[in-house]
Amino acid sequence: MEPSPAAGGSETTRLVSPRDGGGGSLRLKSLFTEPSEPVPEESKPVEMPFHHCHRDPLPPLGLTPERLHARRQLYAACAVCFVFMAGEVVGGYLAHSLAIMTDAAHLLADVGSMMGSLFSLWLSTRPATRTMTFGWHRSETLGALASVVSLWMVTGILLYLAFVRLLHSDYHIEGGAMLLTASIAVCANLLMAFVLHQAGPPHSHGSRGAEYAPLEEGPEEPLPLGNTSVRAAFVHVLGDLLQSFGVLAASILIYFKPQYKAADPISTFLFSICALGSTAPTLRDVLRILMEGTPRNVGFEPVRDTLLSVPGVRATHELHLWALTLTYHVASAHLAIDSTADPEAVLAEASSRLYSRFGFSSCTLQVEQYQPEMAQCLRCQEPPQA
Secondary structure, three states: OEEEEOHHHOEEEEOOOHHHOOHHHHHHHHHHOOOOOOOOOOOOOOOOOOOOOOOOOOOOOOOOHHHHHHHHHHHHHHHHHHHHHHHHHHHHHHHOOHHHHHHHHHHHHHHHHHHHHHHHHHHOOOOOOOOOOOOOOOHHHHHHHHHHHHHHHHHHHHHHHHHHHHHOOOOOOOHHHHHHHHHHHHHHHHHHHHHHOOOOOOOOOOOOOOOOOOOOOOOOOOOOOOOHHHHHHHHHHHHHHHHHHHHHHHHHHHHHOHHHOOHHHHHHHHHHHHHHHOOHHHHHHHHHHHOOOOOOOOOHHHHHHHHHOOOOEEEEEEEEEEEOOOOOEEEEEEEEEOOOOOHHHHHHHHHHHHHHHHOOOEEEEEEEEOOHHHHOOHHHOOOOOO
16 A cells, blocks of 8 residues: 545555565555654744844834824924915915915915825835835835925926016005015914924934934034924925015015015015025935935945954945935945854844944845955945045
8 A cells, every 4th residue: 555645635545466576565564663763843933032133123013203203293384384374375365465475385385295294104104015125214205305396396486477577567565464464474484493393313323213423433413303204394494484584574665665566576586596495405315315325424434344343354345325214224235254254243243333333224234255356356346436
């Protein structure tokens, strides 16, 4: 009898002819003979006493405290912005003031950008998948980019209208209504700037810290604001605040000197340009992130030197540093080690130094034996200076 597979995973037997030379009896005997060695049990996952490759446990789903605070700020600022935007639309219409309508349009752009930022904050809480392996963190950066682009579009239209008014003087402005509305606009923008203001968070040396300053060197420049979306909205409001002061000055001039009504389109023209300039820092950071640039306050040479200082590491190559957001930094590298070095020890030490000294959120290191040919390999050379 020989075992043969059957449906359901059980075994059936078939008869073996005596012409098999006794093989049938041997096979039959083997079915009932106890094995000399115990059959190994199916391996089961064993909980490790420590994380062998991950510095921190899996982060909980949902918004971090920093992002919860950012969401509250955006909710409050969005409500204030919407109320005063409606007031400016009415006041600008009654005063026939393009400058007031310009400020109202900028507030409308603020509302849209804040709503987009709130959506991106919600989207960033979704867990990573096999398609989106890093999760949705970069939606925060895309939301900041949408805020900048929306401001540019609205400002471009208003610059065109201001230019038309400078060419044609067939318009009338109600100085009293303009002055009242401009005063309210200044108060509204001051309130929104206060709500959105973020104090620079203290630097953290953990992988989930908001920002990083090297332990030995200290911060070389002021730390950026903690959340990209809130930072973009804050810069947006600062530009509007500057324009509101200009509109207020123009309204005072027009109220007392109605013949100088050209101050209305002139203030629109000048302060719209200032509002565009205020987006430069946010745009620079957004483009740096989208172009996979090295994170701010993290240099290529310090990271390389830190890896080379690990005992047993002879060389490093394929070193890449980039960021998903202003606060989520990632690193990957190949480490060429001596033949006598312990790869596990090198990996643990190198990862620990990157996490503690630079605050990376994710590090991927490949350990390999050092070969003299690496010195001449083009792929193993460091990238040139920018």
